[in-house]
Amino acid sequence: MDIPASPEGGLQKFYYDFAKAFQTPHVPDNSITQLRIMLAFVVEKDGSFSDIKVLRDLGFGDGAEAIRVLQLMPRWTSSLLEGKPVRSQFTFPITIKVR
Template sequence: MELKKNPRLDLRRWSSTLTNLGLVVSIALVLVAFEWKAYEDFKIKDFSGNSEIWDIPDVPITIQTPPPPPIIPIELIIKPDNEEIDKKTELIIDIDFEEEKPVIDVTLEGPPTVEVPDEINDFVEVQASFKGGMDAWYAYLKKNLIYPSQARRMGIEGSVIVRFVVNTDGTIQDVEVLRSIGGGCDEIAMKVIANSPAWNPGIIKDRPVRSRMTIPIRFRLD
């Protein structure tokens, strides 16, 4: 025998409707909770009319004076009356006021001469040069110029521009580097110039003068 069920008693027919209704109610409750505003019943205090609270008393500026130094009592040494006191020795000053020495009048002939130190000339008629010429200079560099190990490891090469002053006697002074390449090459170049033998000084009007020289010292890896 076939079983038949009354459609009115089927509970599943309202399941989708009840589900949607529950969702709508839940969303409505969430929206109401977010939009709900609560106001506390209190009164904001107003301090505008009470000026006594904001009055700041004037504090006088006090200057503290340092305490006076302590008074050290003077110690009095009382000696007996029978003790002899050393008499003061008289100073004998021997000054001869009788002899009158004549005052020598000094006369200046012309204006006084002002000694001017030797001027360093950047341009001269005959340029200062290494004794023996360029061949001797290259031989001196080949013998005394040492390639720094740091620059060799780093692969540094190039020319160091060195400026120095040649005095009238051919000596070297005021050695400085104008262009550096680093790696210890600058110090080696300055040392080679400073320790070089005497040069031939620069000439102006057939007279040796102090002159300034600028030369490159080249470092090149083999």
């Protein structure tokens, strides 16, 4: 049986903790009400994160902040393939309200 990697406490808790730790950078354009960031990363066999990349951001330092926060988050439970831990790739969309 294949089991995908997952954060301790589930995705809702992970999103909540991520948003709580995220420090919104200064956004000079008042018309921007939310930041949309797309990260890609690998969950290693031990649940740690590696190969973290920003696929999309608005360029106000929001991508760098998202990487910083992800690196602070607790390890995930790794993916299992045929009962053995394996590396797995994730694409992680993030939306943060600015105002």
